[in-house]
Amino acid sequence: MVSQDTRTGYFNALVSGYFKPAADGRMLYFPWGIFGKGYVVPSQQEYDRLHSQLKIYQCTSLIVIVALAATQSILSCFIVALVLVAGYSVWAAYRKRGFAPSDERMSWGENMATQAQLYGVRGLWILEIIALVFVASGLLMLAIDPGQWLMALFSIGFFGACAVVFARVLRMRRQNA
Numbered sequence: 001m002v003s004q005d006t007r008t009g010y011f012n013a014l015v016s017g018y019f020k021p022a023a024d025g026r027m028l029y030f031p032w033g034i035f036g037k038g039y040v041v042p043s044q045q046e047y048d049r050l051h052s053q054l055k056i057y058q059c060t061s062l063i064v065i066v067a068l069a070a071t072q073s074i075l076s077c078f079i080v081a082l083v084l085v086a087g088y089s090v091w092a093a094y095r096k097r098g099f100a101p102s103d104e105r106m107s108w109g110e111n112m113a114t115q116a117q118l119y120g121v122r123g124l125w126i127l128e129i130i131a132l133v134f135v136a137s138g139l140l141m142l143a144i145d146p147g148q149w150l151m152a153l154f155s156i157g158f159f160g161a162c163a164v165v166f167a168r169v170l171r172m173r174r175q176n177a
Helices: 010-018 044-071 074-095 108-118 121-144 146-176
Strands: 019-021 027-029
Touching: 010 019, 010 044, 010 108, 027 044, 044 074, 074 146, 108 146, 121 146
Parallel strands: none
Antiparallel strands: 019 027
16 A cells, blocks of 8 residues: 655655545556546555656756746747657656556546645745746736747746646645644
């Protein structure tokens, strides 16, 4: 049996969105989060290895995308993001081989509740502020340099969505406190 993970930190909390404890105590792996079915992780050692690999993927992907966003065009970021998702798709299909499929699904509410439990309040506030700064930067970019409208709208849309999610997780933490 695999127990619910209680590791803390941004990437640990982010990776926790791939997992959910089953009713019988086993840990389920959801390669596509709320958008796909789950698979039973056969052991604690396998869970630890999978969790670590997903954390490395998340960290590396974030660094690559942020570095490209700072130095390249939005098209370059989009192409690299597609390559990263394609690579993850192949890896996840390979990685879940031998895992028994589960009939359980992960709901948006369950995923958000897990995130609310694992993220620290201070970290969530920092993420909320950063997201709002990027929204404001997108609005400023739109006003000052309308030629960069695509990047500005991407910043407003993406980080606006992030701000909404962080605010919801903060509210969930407050309600559960």
